[in-house]
Amino acid sequence: MNKKMLIGLCYGNGYGFQSGAWRMPGVDPKSYGDFDVVVKHAQAAERGKFHFVFLPDAFGRLADVENEPPAETLDVMLTLGAIARETSHIGLLATASTTFNEPYNVARQFKALDVMSHGRAGWNAVTSSSNDAAANYGVNIPSSEDRYGRAHEAVQLVQALWGSWGCDAWVHDQASGVFAKQGQIRPINLQGKYVGSRGPLYIPPSEQGQPIIVHAGGSHNAHELAGRFASVVIGAVFTIEDARAQREAFRAAAKCYGRDPDEIKFFAGIMTTITKDRRTALDRRIQLTENHFSQRIAYLQQMLGIPLYENPLDEPLTKEQLANARPSPYDPRSANALKIAKEGWSLRDIIAHGVIDYHPVIVGPGVEAADHMQEWFEAGACDGFWILPDVFHDGIDAFVDEVVPILQERGLFHKDYEGKTLRENLGVPDQYGIDPRLKK
Numbered sequence: 001m002n003k004k005m006l007i008g009l010c011y012g013n014g015y016g017f018q019s020g021a022w023r024m025p026g027v028d029p030k031s032y033g034d035f036d037v038v039v040k041h042a043q044a045a046e047r048g049k050f051h052f053v054f055l056p057d058a059f060g061r062l063a064d065v066e067n068e069p070p071a072e073t074l075d076v077m078l079t080l081g082a083i084a085r086e087t088s089h090i091g092l093l094a095t096a097s098t099t100f101n102e103p104y105n106v107a108r109q110f111k112a113l114d115v116m117s118h119g120r121a122g123w124n125a126v127t128s129s130s131n132d133a134a135a136n137y138g139v140n141i142p143s144s145e146d147r148y149g150r151a152h153e154a155v156q157l158v159q160a161l162w163g164s165w166g167c168d169a170w171v172h173d174q175a176s177g178v179f180a181k182q183g184q185i186r187p188i189n190l191q192g193k194y195v196g197s198r199g200p201l202y203i204p205p206s207e208q209g210q211p212i213i214v215h216a217g218g219s220h221n222a223h224e225l226a227g228r229f230a231s232v233v234i235g236a237v238f239t240i241e242d243a244r245a246q247r248e249a250f251r252a253a254a255k256c257y258g259r260d261p262d263e264i265k266f267f268a269g270i271m272t273t274i275t276k277d278r279r280t281a282l283d284r285r286i287q288l289t290e291n292h293f294s295q296r297i298a299y300l301q302q303m304l305g306i307p308l309y310e311n312p313l314d315e316p317l318t319k320e321q322l323a324n325a326r327p328s329p330y331d332p333r334s335a336n337a338l339k340i341a342k343e344g345w346s347l348r349d350i351i352a353h354g355v356i357d358y359h360p361v362i363v364g365p366g367v368e369a370a371d372h373m374q375e376w377f378e379a380g381a382c383d384g385f386w387i388l389p390d391v392f393h394d395g396i397d398a399f400v401d402e403v404v405p406i407l408q409e410r411g412l413f414h415k416d417y418e419g420k421t422l423r424e425n426l427g428v429p430d431q432y433g434i435d436p437r438l439k440k
């Protein structure tokens, strides 16, 4: 099998994806807002030949700011502008909601980033579904039909604006005095039900032409939007079967729109705590997540269908409890939680295995992450992985030093970047303006 897996880093507040990351030894508690820290972390990912750094954007959601930092970086585009300057190959993906942004603003920000980074930008076009986000724009969240209706129009409009400055229009010829060919820079004059723009956009092509489109979602609407436009899908999946089904749904949608299904790369998430052995990793996660223990035990009760509130934290579940436990059909993580419980770990350690996290969790030595990734990749569950380290300060380096070399030795991951642009490195076809296949 010559095909190699793709790897991206999910990035946020400067600390990491576990709530206690900001208090860990060695972590600067002022990392939130420190661009030198952000750049250092992106450089660590580039040292590991990661294909991209990906920034979600939840519009300043504050979960428990008394005890925890906000999850996201200060501003996704400004952050990537800083990273672009200090890196040379890693892709730069930012989220911008199609529901709350005007396409013209998105078009110019992302194309500017693409030009500044010499062809490394990608736009994660999501519809957003949170009323908290909507409140920041003084509106209620629109219906799914309206959000996706607007999203389809917005992506087309943005791509049309990107293509409005013709590929060869910029001649910058000092001798003749011709700066650009007027006739190749044309207005787009598009007006849909939800959005419109006259254009043209005043930005020439980057080394990869224009940014790639990314999407994050799992619903039927998400399949349609991504199938039509996206090169990368950021997925949220817990089992190989679920991942395979999701990947197939996106590939089928791409085919329906006349595209080659291989043009769409499906990424599964993994949350990592990489240390020399399982015990060290569990202790690290206990330190990182202690604040949430009582809440997580309450949740574990529902996942397993047995009362746990009187269980001592340091002891395994009783034989009787294990015999009565039934994985909840409503939570895809439940079977794994029961499997870990049956291995005889204490209640504290069961939680520390990350059985209630947002993605599959690797808690242990690098080879465990490599095995998990190999199994999923070879089963056709995904084309790559987005990595959510527990603590950025040392968690990115741990992945780069302990997991990447194993994947490279097994022939599963590239040893160097294939090219300089994001399209070259992901193996995504060239495109400038709207995909001509979609005009039919």
Ligand SMILES: Cc1cc2nc3c(=O)[nH]c(=O)nc-3n(C[C@H](O)[C@H](O)[C@H](O)COP(=O)(O)O)c2cc1C
Pocket (backbone or CB within 6 Å): 055, 056, 057, 058, 095, 097, 126, 127, 128, 129, 130, 133, 144, 216, 217, 218, 219, 220, 221, 222, 234, 235, 236
């Ligand atoms: C893995 C993943 C990442 C997401 N990241 C973001 C994000 O950064 N910002 C955002 O507003 N919405 C994000 N979303 C939410 C989507 O925009 C969308 O609202 C959600 O998937 C519900 O979609 P639906 O309306 O198709 O059911 C994300 C969704 C998934 C699955």
